[in-house]
Amino acid sequence: MNLKVVLPPVIIVVLGMGALSGVQNTGFREHIESTLTESAQGALSAAGLDGVDVSFAGRDADVTAPTDAEALAAADVVGGVEGVRAAAAYGPDGLVSPEDGAAEDGAAENDADTAEHAATEALAEATTSPEPTATPSDSETKDAGDDTKKDDDKKDEPRREPTREEREKAQEDLVEIPNITFVTDSARLTKDGRTVVKEAAEVLAEHLEVEVRVEGHTDSVGTEAHNQRLSERRAEAVVDELVELGVDRDRLTWKGFGESDPLVVPRTFADLEKNRRVEFDVTN
Known part of the structure; x- marks a missing residue:
């Protein structure tokens, strides 16, 4: 058998099948992304999250919203859509994780507790006679000013050019x-x-x-x-x-x-x- 005659048609067939497979896979993926995008947008609209952008790469979604809280809420909604594998939340400063949202909630609670505690202390101080406070000496004030100036000068120092x-x-x-x-x-x-x-x-x-x-x-x-x-x-x-x-x-x-x-x-x-x-x- 003459291999020079047989091999070229075989190679052409193999390459053609590979190209056809690639086209089919690409078309199938685009169909999935289009279907999931439509379903996700419907779910977001039903949840009252109309100002959210959603895009898909395969079955993974990127959800972008004007605020971190909206991004997390929208990602939770999209993640619950049938067929979606994962949904990442993006706020105005980039990727947002659920831990970030929890930290913000915790910070708000801490601020409220701090405010309440400060109000209680202020009331207590108002009902008691004030004690005389010590006035810092001129030398202490000067030392503090010098330290602050040194810190400011250090911050303003340009970074040394590396060799x-x-x-x-x-x-x-x-x-x-x-x-x-x-x-x-x-x-x-x-x-x-x-x-x-x-x-x-x-x-x-x-x-x-x-x-x-x-x-x-x-x-x-x-x-x-x-x-x-x-x-x-x-x-x-x-x-x-x-x-x-x-x-x-x-x-x-x-x-x-x-x-x-x-x-x-x-x-x-x-x-x-x-x-x-x-x-x-x-x-x-």
Whole structure:
């Protein structure tokens, strides 16, 4: 049998079947997203949440609202729609977790308790004779003023420009950090992802002079526009987490590249995984 004659038709058939499968999968996914979007919007309207935007990537929803409270409420409604796998809430400042909402409620309760306690103390003070208060001496006032001035001067001090060796060492240490992982098709950090971001914060604490740009990259699955937005949200989520861990926000910038700068040419699932990444680029 002449392989030169047989192989070309076989290769063409295999490639054609692969392309057809991709088209079918894409069409099926778009149908699911369209159906779930319609159902979610109906559920939000029924719940009186008309000012909420909802979008789907597969069966996972991103819910965006004008306030954090509305975002959490809307995510809860959308998450209950049949067929929805997960719903992420986004407020005006980005991703909102249920813990954030609980913290806000707790803060409001604490404020109310504090106000009540202050009113009680004020009433008690009003019904008792005031005691003479000590007046600070001139020297104590001067010392306090000097300390405050020193603190202000320290804050106003410009950050020292790092040397080339310091920048290179910081870049080497950041490259050694493992890849940061997220929940599939979202900007939510996994447990391992948070651990890696903590490692990055520790590295940045060792190199206080450098400034860093956090760069988000995705694989090529999905639309280009969706991947661009996802990469931006992931980069911003890492910056927010670093700030929470004590890194000065003035040292950080972020940028999303979507699928435009793959690490490798995607031929396998392992290649796609390599292209989904967050990189740290020392900018000064």
